[in-house]
Amino acid sequence: MNRRSVLQTLGAGVAVAGSGCLGGGGEVIVSVQQDVTVEPGNAWMETExxxxxxxxGAIEYIVRAEQAFDVYFFSDESDFEQYNAYIKGDDPDSTPPGNSDFSQAAVxxxxxxxxxxxxDNGGNRQSVESTGxxxxxVDHSSYRMENRVEEFDDSLQAFVDLKVIRKRSLI
Known part of the structure; x- marks a missing residue:
């Protein structure tokens, strides 16, 4: 079984297992379930x-790949602008870590x-407490030097399952 098939199979299993998890109520306003390819020194981003x-509301995500990567969730526009500047090859003033509740290195x-x-808890819903x-x-760069990626390294092949849920009004 090739790498893409493994990632797709795992992703489909997660989608089936999680399909009944909206029992807590809410409207899914962002839903991404796809394979992504990220070149060294770059990132796949959801900016909408x-x-x-x-x-x-809440966010839930699971990202899987055959090699190490980082996930960053920014809830501060100026922090994201610093990150985006780095990804575009600029030398930003700082390298903010993103929202500590959601940003992490893959293990x-x-x-x-x-x-x-x-x-938290293997991809379950986690409340977003900050303003947007x-x-x-999904980062495949040397941002913050947490995960060293050289320009000649292999592209990152990952499966992203991301949902953003807005609480439903009780009215």
Whole structure:
């Protein structure tokens, strides 16, 4: 079974397992389930995530790949601009770490040869307590020197399962 098939199979299993998880109520306003390819020194980003601060909401994600990577979730536009400047090859003033509740380095998944980054409890819903706009990035660069990536390294092949849920009004 090739790498893409493994990632797609795992992603499809997660989608089936999580399909009934909206019992807590809410409207899915961003849903991404796809394979992504990230060149060395770059990132795959979801930048169209609306502010949830008025209505309340949550995020859930699972990202898997055969090599190490980082996930950054920015809830501060100026922090994201610093990150984006780095990805575009500029030398930003600082390298903010992103929202500490959601940003993390992928770790080897238990019982698997894949690396994985998830929201709490294996990809379950986690409340977003900060104001937006929000930015989500699967990083394959040397940003913050947490994960060294050289320009001649292999591209990152990852499966991204990301959902952003807005709480439903009780009215």
């Amino acid at each position: 995530i609306p502010d949830l601060s008025e209505s309340g 080897p998944a238990e019982g698997s040869e894949l690396y994985e980054a998830t929201t 706009p929000y930015y989500f990035a």
